[in-house]
Amino acid sequence: MDEGERVAFIGPNGAGKSTTIKILTGILHPTSGNASVLGLVPWKQRQQLAYQIGAVFGQKSQLWYHLPPVDSFDLLAHIYALEPAAYHERRAMLVELFEIGPHLQTPVRKLSLGERMRCEIAASLLHRPRILFLDEPTIGLDVVVKQRIRDLILELNQQEGVTVFLTSHDAGDVEVLCKRAMVINHGEVIYDGGVTELKHTYLRTKIISLKLAVPWQGFDAPGVTVLKHTGYGVKLEVDTTVAPIEQVTSGLLSRYSIVDINIDNPQMEAIIAQIYNAAQVV
Known part of the structure; x- marks a missing residue:
């Protein structure tokens, strides 16, 4: 160092x-x-x-x-x-x-x-x-x-x-x-x-957690995967190489009345696993 x-x-x-x-x-x-x-x-x-x-x-x-x-x-x-x-x-x-x-x-x-x-x-x-x-x-x-x-x-x-x-x-x-x-x-x-x-190589996803004022009715967009949803709450995974996070949040805000929103990185363990798997392939 x-x-x-x-x-x-x-x-x-x-x-x-x-x-x-x-x-x-x-x-x-x-x-x-x-x-x-x-x-x-x-x-x-x-x-x-x-x-x-x-x-x-x-x-x-x-x-x-x-x-x-x-x-x-x-x-x-x-x-x-x-x-x-x-x-x-x-x-x-x-x-x-x-x-x-x-x-x-x-x-x-x-x-x-x-x-x-x-x-x-x-x-x-x-x-x-x-x-x-x-x-x-x-x-x-x-x-x-x-x-x-x-x-x-x-x-x-x-x-x-x-x-x-x-x-x-x-x-x-x-x-x-x-x-x-x-x-x-x-x-x-x-x-x-x-x-x-x-x-850029491995941190390609973000996790969006939403608390809604209305029931969840779905959201179709490239690069967006629903991880789980329960009535008024939903957790999404966004592939930022496909859909910029700003674009996804803008789409959600235009469709739903949102009480709370939180955007997180995936767990470091998941990122490390990707690196490790890539190293094994090489």
């Missing part, structure tokens, strides 16, 4: 994504092989490396559960031996950027998941790391909060040049945050290239 690069490291469950991050951060020792992060061997020089990297695990908090985030921030400042004035300046900047001022004195256990994740990422950036490892940073978050987290990570990457190494099952994370993607399966790299190429 180059400095400042944003890379998605993706694969099916059990492929070794989280294990790889734990090896690269020095938490785990590999049974074989070599790795170098910023010129250091992670499992041999973990303490030196820790001062230069940050890590966020979506399903494991680094904040003390019963304490307010500010206490965890203060403790991390001592762990990283940050000079007090520099620490307070850095903390103030991150608090403003991540909009977590109202939550600093609230015990972590009382924060929403979105509020906690913003505090988690801010905590990982206190010591100005050169690389930020993100393991499922948006898991369990709603659409609005996911986008806010993505925007903040991008802003830090652009402002400070921090390198981003991401694992996620969310295609939106990969599409928005990263320019390069690596796909692994059973310990083998089966794709290493641009996210734009990945998107």
